[in-house]
Amino acid sequence: MSPRTAVTMPATDPVALPPPTAFAVTYARTTRPGAPLSEEDARRPGEARRQIAAWLPGRGLAPLVDDARQILSELVTNAFAHGSGPVAVRGLVLDSGALELRVYSDGLVGELCPRRAREDAQNGRGLWLVTALTDAWGVAADGRYVWCRLGGDAP
Incomplete structure (x- = not known):
């Protein structure tokens, strides 16, 4: 597998996150699926950014803060x-020194892949950024989470 390739991880992949996970946070949803995001849900990505930025330096991974x-x-x-x-x-910090991140949500269905956004579109480029900033990323075989790896030795 070449770097920056999206792949599907088996549902029982060997990099299971044992409790207690060094970084773990769960956000309750306040928006109905398909509805515009509530103010609270719209703030969640910012919360995740602040939390990962606070967590990584204590693991010796400060150089990964911006990308993460x-x-x-x-x-x-x-x-x-x-x-x-x-x-x-x-x-999770892997033995190789890489960081693995997973984002879980119910109801993620279908193939997840970068799409071509119109030049004037305000969204549609996120997975291209994920592809550019990670060594590898994909979706668990059971569709429960999206994962990515960055930093550390090549897999």
């Missing part, structure tokens, strides 16, 4: 916009 903030912003936004139920974010 951008990635989580995109993935949490997508989870609230296109999923249902609560949105959970999990982070």
Whole structure:
């Protein structure tokens, strides 16, 4: 697999996040699926950015803060916009020194892939950013979460 390739992870992938996970936060949803985001839900990506930025330096991963903030912003936004139920974010430092992030949400269906946004569109570029900023990313085989890896040794 080449870097920056989206792949599907098996539902029982070997990088399970054992409790307690070093970084774990769950956001309750206040917006009905398909409705415009409530102010509270619209603030969640910013909360995720601040939380990951506070967590990473204590793990020796300060150089990943900017990319991780951008990635989580995109993935949490997508989870609230296109999923249902609560949105959970999990982070794990792998043995290789890489960071794995996962964003869980019920109701993520269909193939998740970058799409071509119109030049004047205000959205539609998030997964291109995720592709550019990560070593690899994809969707769990059971569709429950989107994951990505960045930093550390190549997989």
